[in-house]
Amino acid sequence: MMKFRSLAISALATIAAALALPALAADGYDLSPEQNGRVHATRNAEAIGAIPENFRFATPGKFTVASAVGGPPLNTYATDAQTVVGSDPDYASAIAESLGLQLQIIPVAWADWPLGLTSGKYDAVISNVGVTEQRKEKFDFSTYRRGGHGFFVRLDSAVKAISEPKDAAGLRVIVGAGTNQERILLRWSEENRKAGLKPLELQYYDDEATQLIALQSGRADVIVQPYSTLVFISKRDKNIRAVGLLSAGWPERSDVAIVTRKGSGLANALTIATNGLIADGTYAKILDRWGLADERLAKSETNPPGLPKY
Missing domain, CATH: 3.40.190.10 (Periplasmic binding protein-like II)
Structure with missing residues (x-):
């Protein structure tokens, strides 16, 4: 009886969440799983050429990205309560297309991304992660947005x-x-x-x-x-x-970045890909789509100065 009741409550919660999501979409954001308005990118030969020959993607032919789903407009579940959508998934998709790869997003708990990335479960983390000097000891960063x-x-x-x-x-x-x-x-x-x-x-x-x-x-x-x-x-x-x-790091600078394994060699390729998106206007269109134009960066950098240890 208790098991049935728990399942019923879970089902009602899922239905309630699904019913609530379309209302959010009416406020200027597309939260459909199809994402017909997503901005697409073209292949970037320079970025592809910068991928180390010995680098092995978690899944061949795919750019596997972890995302800690927090809420719109950065990353949230679509109206199907399964697909991750938002500015971070749009940006991840554009990076994947720049590298000639298919995007695969893995939703994770925030506390789990460091171990999963280190173990090679995914290639990168794109989830509003800020650059800090402490994190730079274990990971590489390619900036893509102001924090x-x-x-x-x-x-x-x-x-x-x-x-x-x-x-x-x-x-x-x-x-x-x-x-x-x-x-x-x-x-x-x-x-x-x-x-x-x-x-x-x-x-x-x-x-x-x-x-x-x-x-x-x-x-x-x-x-x-x-x-x-x-x-x-x-x-x-x-x-x-x-x-x-x-x-976010006042008075110091604080940028948000793609996180990759330390020394994997992938960060430079991702920085080149981001600067390509900035140069051709794709990057600006992604931020505009989600109302984040004020957090735009002039250029992406690999492992810039991050927030100091407190």
């Missing part, structure tokens, strides 16, 4: 722009406890104190829904989260707007 935190406010807010600590002096700011955003905002608050300005008033809530209610009700002035998340919410709810984009 950014967004400052968003209500549509009727008097706040126009936030780009440095003084712009946020005295504001009530919603942030997640223990996040990189919190670390940055605490430093901003301290800088404001030293400058004789009001500190930031940080607010913490248990879930996203409560955060958004607090913002709309006027209990808070600003919400700070990863930029991509807030872009999606703004398109879905149509009641918040962006007033700032901050490097």
Whole structure:
């Protein structure tokens, strides 16, 4: 009886998720499994030639990519509750086509990607992974997007722009406890104190829904989260707007990159492929499709400086 009940609950949850997804698609994003609007790329002979002769793909003829499915617009499940779609899958598809390969995406838990990549279960990880000096000790990176935190406010807010600590002096700011955003905002608050300005008033809530209610009700002035998340919410709810984009590693640079095995030799080919996509406009079209043009990079780099160890 208990087994039947568990199966029934699981089935209802799956149905509910599937019914909810089409509503998301109506807010400017194509979340269908077919992805008819996906941007495609052409073969890049230079990138293909840069693949080491001794490199063996996890599955011959395929570019096997791990993705920790987090949510739109980066990576989420389509309306069939199986296919992974979003800006990261679109970008992975374009890289695969540049290399003359077929894309194979493997959904994974975030904690599992390092071991799976090291063991050769997949060729790369494309899942909003930021470059850090600690990660560079074990993996290689090919950058493809800026890592950014967004400052968003209500549509009727008097706040126009936030780009440095003084712009946020005295504001009530919603942030997640223990996040990189919190670390940055605490430093901003301290800088404001030293400058004789009001500190930031940080607010913490248990879930996203409560955060958004607090913002709309006027209990808070600003919400700070990863930029991509807030872009999606703004398109879905149509009641918040962006007033700032901050490097995820402020004051240091923080880029998002494809992750590959250390010393495998594949990173250089992926960097060349990305720069090819940037040069011919394919890259910009992918980011535009998912509302992420503000996180565009001018060029891809292999193993650039990453966030320092804290």
